[in-house]
Amino acid sequence: MNHPIDTYKFFFGALANPNRLQIINILRQGKKNVGEICKATGFEQTMVSHNLKVLEHHGMVFMEKQGKYRYYSVNKKTIKPLLEFIDAHMEEYCCKILEKKR
Amino acid sequence: MNHPIDTYKFFFGALANPNRLQIINILRQGKKNVGEICKATGFEQTMVSHNLKVLEHHGMVFMEKQGKYRYYSVNKKTIKPLLEFIDAHMEEYCCKILEKKR
DNA sequence: ATATCACATGATATTTTTGTCATATCATGA
DNA sequence: TCATGATATGACAAAAATATCATGTGATAT
Numbered sequence: 001m002n003h004p005i006d007t008y009k010f011f012f013g014a015l016a017n018p019n020r021l022q023i024i025n026i027l028r029q030g031k032k033n034v035g036e037i038c039k040a041t042g043f044e045q046t047m048v049s050h051n052l053k054v055l056e057h058h059g060m061v062f063m064e065k066q067g068k069y070r071y072y073s074v075n076k077k078t079i080k081p082l083l084e085f086i087d088a089h090m091e092e093y094c095c096k097i098l099e100k101k102r
Numbered sequence: 103m104n105h106p107i108d109t110y111k112f113f114f115g116a117l118a119n120p121n122r123l124q125i126i127n128i129l130r131q132g133k134k135n136v137g138e139i140c141k142a143t144g145f146e147q148t149m150v151s152h153n154l155k156v157l158e159h160h161g162m163v164f165m166e167k168q169g170k171y172r173y174y175s176v177n178k179k180t181i182k183p184l185l186e187f188i189d190a191h192m193e194e195y196c197c198k199i200l201e202k203k204r
Numbered sequence: 205a206t207a208t209c210a211c212a213t214g215a216t217a218t219t220t221t222t223g224t225c226a227t228a229t230c231a232t233g234a
Numbered sequence: 235t236c237a238t239g240a241t242a243t244g245a246c247a248a249a250a251a252t253a254t255c256a257t258g259t260g261a262t263a264t
């Protein structure tokens with residue numbers, strides 16, 4: 001875990017999960033607490049909490065306590081441009097692949 | 103597999119593997135055939151071939167036949183800036199995490 | 205003080221991903 | 235045509251990631 005390769009694995013591993021990506025996607029609209037995320041995604045609370053923990057641990061979302069609520073927000077500086085970057089890659093190199101539902 | 107979320111999962115999934123990342127890393131030096139990749143990484147041929155297939159399928163490397171050799175090259179337009187981008191993110195948000203070997 | 209709501213944590217079974225083994229293909233040269 | 239070298243493919247066991255279940259913690263209100 002000090003080789004740069006592990007660093008990338010660490011980073012991409014956190015994003016290689018559709019539920020975490022969906023949570024990120026919801027948070028792109030603005031900060032939300034756990035209950036709101038559950039409602040918006042239809043996911044169970046414990047699953048959301050586990051995945052938020054991973055995302056937070058990777059610096060991809062931030063957390064802020066407010067009474068008994070915990071508000072999560074996406075790391076806009078990093079994540080937003082990253083997703084846009086990938087949109088461009090997918091558009092150019094992967095559209096055909098995706099059409100035939102891999 | 104038509105929701106944008108699946109698109110991201112598709113993308114990140116391909117990169118969330120240390121052996122594939124190492125292959126990409128080797129290819130950053132320039133195009134190489136399978137045997138050369140094996141030698142450079144110490145990986146077995148079948149494993150390298152399987153992983154190259156994944157990377158090619160995702161538009162992250164390109165392949166070019168030359169006689170009985172197959173030369174692979176990294177998609178520099180996408181991969182290089184992506185890795186640099188992640189370096190910056192890791193530097194800013196994940197350095198402490200990585201130091202204590204997660 | 206205690207009940208309740210919001211959320212986190214730990215353990216584990218299940219799913220997914222991965223590497224390996226055996227084998228196939230494809231190109232080249234004898 | 236056959237042998238050999240280079241690489242790909244398929245099947246499957248092992249490893250890793252994940253969701254779920256049960257339970258724990260912390261804040262607020264009564």
